[in-house]
Amino acid sequence: MSQRDDLLAGAKKLLVEKGYHRTTARDLAAASGAHLASIGYHFGSKDALMTTATLQAQGEWGDTIDTTMAASGAEIPAERLRICVDALVAAMAGQREVLVASVQAYAQAAFDNDIREVLTTATAETRATMAAASLDIDPQELDAETVRGLGSVLHALVAGLSLQAFLDPESLPTGDQVVRAVRILAGDQPD
Amino acid sequence: MSQRDDLLAGAKKLLVEKGYHRTTARDLAAASGAHLASIGYHFGSKDALMTTATLQAQGEWGDTIDTTMAASGAEIPAERLRICVDALVAAMAGQREVLVASVQAYAQAAFDNDIREVLTTATAETRATMAAASLDIDPQELDAETVRGLGSVLHALVAGLSLQAFLDPESLPTGDQVVRAVRILAGDQPD
DNA sequence: CCTTGATTTGTACGTACGTACGATCTCGCC
DNA sequence: GGCGAGATCGTACGTACGTACAAATCAAGG
Numbered sequence: 001m002s003q004r005d006d007l008l009a010g011a012k013k014l015l016v017e018k019g020y021h022r023t024t025a026r027d028l029a030a031a032s033g034a035h036l037a038s039i040g041y042h043f044g045s046k047d048a049l050m051t052t053a054t055l056q057a058q059g060e061w062g063d064t065i066d067t068t069m070a071a072s073g074a075e076i077p078a079e080r081l082r083i084c085v086d087a088l089v090a091a092m093a094g095q096r097e098v099l100v101a102s103v104q105a106y107a108q109a110a111f112d113n114d115i116r117e118v119l120t121t122a123t124a125e126t127r128a129t130m131a132a133a134s135l136d137i138d139p140q141e142l143d144a145e146t147v148r149g150l151g152s153v154l155h156a157l158v159a160g161l162s163l164q165a166f167l168d169p170e171s172l173p174t175g176d177q178v179v180r181a182v183r184i185l186a187g188d189q190p191d
Numbered sequence: 192m193s194q195r196d197d198l199l200a201g202a203k204k205l206l207v208e209k210g211y212h213r214t215t216a217r218d219l220a221a222a223s224g225a226h227l228a229s230i231g232y233h234f235g236s237k238d239a240l241m242t243t244a245t246l247q248a249q250g251e252w253g254d255t256i257d258t259t260m261a262a263s264g265a266e267i268p269a270e271r272l273r274i275c276v277d278a279l280v281a282a283m284a285g286q287r288e289v290l291v292a293s294v295q296a297y298a299q300a301a302f303d304n305d306i307r308e309v310l311t312t313a314t315a316e317t318r319a320t321m322a323a324a325s326l327d328i329d330p331q332e333l334d335a336e337t338v339r340g341l342g343s344v345l346h347a348l349v350a351g352l353s354l355q356a357f358l359d360p361e362s363l364p365t366g367d368q369v370v371r372a373v374r375i376l377a378g379d380q381p382d
Numbered sequence: 383c384c385t386t387g388a389t390t391t392g393t394a395c396g397t398a399c400g401t402a403c404g405a406t407c408t409c410g411c412c
Numbered sequence: 413g414g415c416g417a418g419a420t421c422g423t424a425c426g427t428a429c430g431t432a433c434a435a436a437t438c439a440a441g442g
Contacts (some may be wrong), residue, residue, distance in 0.1 A: 020212070023213070041389070044432075109358065156351025164346065285385075400426100400427090403423095409419105
């Protein structure tokens with residue numbers, strides 16, 4: 001494993017443990033076993049290394065979501081939702097570091113346009129993937145309207161639950177509770 | 192206005208413009224017109240000032256949500272949802288700074304237990320408020336089960352849409368689109 | 383075996399940071 | 413009018429930061 005890889009791995013670790021800005025170049029060197037000066041050589045600057053690490057870490061959470069969504073093969077939309085939520089909630093509980101990294105990525109996105117753009121693109125893709133999975137159709141068949149509606153809602157749901165998992169995993173709902181809540185919200189009669 | 196207040200106002204401004212850690216004590220002094228040494232005098236440390244500012248800023252977004260939720264008085268759950276989403280989306284578009292501050296607050300929560308606790312409490316309250324508003328009942332009448340289900344879903348929806356507004360406001364759905372998406376998800380028949 | 387280019391190392395420079403602390407000011411009160 | 417506590421100011425100290433750069437090392441090719 002090259003120092004470059006070591007640095008990236010260490011950066012991701014420290015991103016989760018200390019956050020973006022509290023991580024110093026010397027921390028990175030120590031955590032990765034690489035030499036302080038290697039940061040400049042391989043990445044140009046400490047900031048560039050941290051940005052790269054942040055984007056990679058965020059990508060991993062996106063991948064988790066995508067694969068989880070793809071795995072649910074029920075017939076009924078509500079049932080698919082239930083299964084997905086349960087699977088995601090389980091994933092969230094087990095991978096808190098990835099959630100932390102995602103939150104750090106979002107925080108950086110406020111000031112770094114590179115990160116912002118990657119996140120925006122990734123979000124758009126996730127919305128399409130989720131909308132398609134939820135309807136059990138091919139992503140190509142989706143119209144923009146559906147992505148904006150269904151995709152946004154699904155993404156919001158997952159992102160919101162991720163935030164909840166990040167803050168207080170104990171309070172996460174089950175897939176069943178989510179489905180029942182959705183049915184209440186969909187209701188077209190006074191309570 | 193005292194220097195203390197000036198410092199807090201400046202800190203909130205810089206929290207949004209530069210983020211938590213990139214804001215230096217000298218930035219704070221300059222932005223608030225207060226003297227560098229006043230930070231130590233009034234808040235003990237620069238970090239304590241930034242934490243206070245972060246919590247205040249986060250509270251403002253919570254207040255926005257709460258008042259918006261309270262304002263929607265339709266009879267039908269879905270209709271209430273539609274109105275709320277439209278109102279919140281409008282609020283998000285007009286108050287990007289508050290969204291930025293919230294994201295910064297969450298990022299800090301990963302490493303600061305004070306912030307984490309306040310955020311957790313605030314989230315729990317918001318979930319209850321939203322669940323109650325959505326059912327058009329008094330918060331006291333809510334059972335824990337409903338808060339966990341309906342409250343979580345509503346909170347996740349709002350938090351998720353906030354994140355979307357933060358990243359790419361253009362892609363936000365309308366209340367109508369959200370309601371239609373929810374109805375699809377609630378569907379108990381194969382598409 | 384020597385050369386050459388890509389890495390890794392050691393180190394030091396300049397800078398900007400947070401904070402401590404004494405001096406100075408403000409102003410209500412005796 | 414002076415006293416004293418609270419607030420503000422000026423400044424300097426020690427530190428830790430990011431980065432530059434020359435030296436050392438390594439890996440292949442001729």
